[in-house]
Amino acid sequence: xxxxxxxxxxxxxxxxxxxxxxxxxVQCSAEYKESENAEGSCKYHAGQLKGVGHNFKYSCCNKGGxxxxxxxxLPGCTKGKHRSKHHTEYFYAGYYFHMNDLSKKAKQxxxxxxxxxxxxxxxxxxxxxxxxxxxxxxxxxxIRNACGAYAEFSSEELKQCKEASFTALQKSDSAGxxxxxxxxxxxxxxxxxxxxxxPASSSTPLVKRVKLDFDDDTPRPGEVECLSDPAxxxxxxxxxxxxxxxxxxxxxxxxxxxxDRKYDYETETTNDCLLKLQQHGCTEVNSSTFKMKNGK
Numbered sequence: 373x374x375x376x377x378x379x380x381x382x383x384x385x386x387x388x389x390x391x392x393x394x395x396x397x398v399q400c401s402a403e404y405k406e407s408e409n410a411e412g413s414c415k416y417h418a419g420q421l422k423g424v425g426h427n428f429k430y431s432c433c434n435k436g437g438x439x440x441x442x443x444x445x446l447p448g449c450t451k452g453k454h455r456s457k458h459h460t461e462y463f464y465a466g467y468y469f470h471m472n473d474l475s476k477k478a479k480q481x482x483x484x485x486x487x488x489x490x491x492x493x494x495x496x497x498x499x500x501x502x503x504x505x506x507x508x509x510x511x512x513x514x515i516r517n518a519c520g521a522y523a524e525f526s527s528e529e530l531k532q533c534k535e536a537s538f539t540a541l542q543k544s545d546s547a548g549x550x551x552x553x554x555x556x557x558x559x560x561x562x563x564x565x566x567x568x569x570x571p572a573s574s575s576t577p578l579v580k581r582v583k584l585d586f587d588d589d590t591p592r593p594g595e596v597e598c599l600s601d602p603a604x605x606x607x608x609x610x611x612x613x614x615x616x617x618x619x620x621x622x623x624x625x626x627x628x629x630x631x632d633r634k635y636d637y638e639t640e641t642t643n644d645c646l647l648k649l650q651q652h653g654c655t656e657v658n659s660s661t662f663k664m665k666n667g668k
Contacts, residue, residue: 397454399464404454414455415448417465430465444469460521471522475511477504482593483582489549489571496549498567500582508584508591510541510553510565523553525562527589533557540565548572561586566599576600 392405399416419432421443428443429436432450437443450464458467475481483500499511508530513520523541533555541553550570555562563584570577578601583594 395456398458399466400448409454411453412451414452417448418450418463474503474509487569487578489573491573496569500565512543512551530562533560533562
């Protein structure tokens with residue numbers, strides 16, 4: 373039995389077989405072994421969790437809870453296979469839970485960017501920081517409680533870069549927005565992260581870079597530089613408020629309005645006019661206000 377448990381076949385000396393690792397599914401949070409990962413073993417939510425106060429529900433099945441945390445723990449409504457790493461092949465609620473947790477539970481935020489398109493008033497943002505698991509993360513999105521995309525790297529991955537510069541994250545839309553995050557390296561070790569955000573109505577992006585260093589195995593931030601700040605979508609000329617204008621009758625301050633105006637208009641109807649005017653007294657004018665006297 374001891375020989376059979378060794379690698380290299382029965383009766384062949386070798387190292388003992390390592391036990392199959394236990395993985396954690398990013399879609400349903402369950403633990404599993406890859407050898408037992410059959411189709412339908414994972415149950416996850418394929419919609420977003422939305423709500424306020426004491427009413428949170430999933431858009432996929434309308435199930436919910438009295439608060440955000442209790443709703444997150446509800447069993448899923450869609451079946452599939454377990455996955456050990458986050459992906460964008462299809463929608464699952466765990467992807468957005470993880471992105472939001474990265475920002476909320478971050479140990480450090482190294483770089484923050486907010487860019488508004490002054491024509492459409494749409495805003496995009498980005499963050500770079502260190503997670504509670506000592507991983508470097510990059511987050512981008514248009515709404516603070518619903519991140520749009522993210523990338524995450526361990527210290528080992530940042531020390532084994534295969535290129536001097538590579539794209540870590542890229543996001544764009546049909547309106548013209550473009551977001552790009554790149555990692556630069558010296559040799560095989562990453563030394564900087566550069567993030568650029570181009571608004572829809574601007575040809576030049578806002579670009580910032582944070583330098584990287586390592587304290588043993590923990591990444592540490594260095595100087596943050598602003599490489600491009602184009603002040604996007606500003607009007608070509610300063611806006612000036614037009615002079616106020618008025619169209620209508622003008623009150624002549626020199627005229628005596630204290631006299632009785634009773635006979636200045638017809639007070640009875642005629643065959644050609646269906647409107648009957650009624651006398652309400654005359655008007656007295658001073659420099660600051662109008663006052664009615666003898667009014668009824």
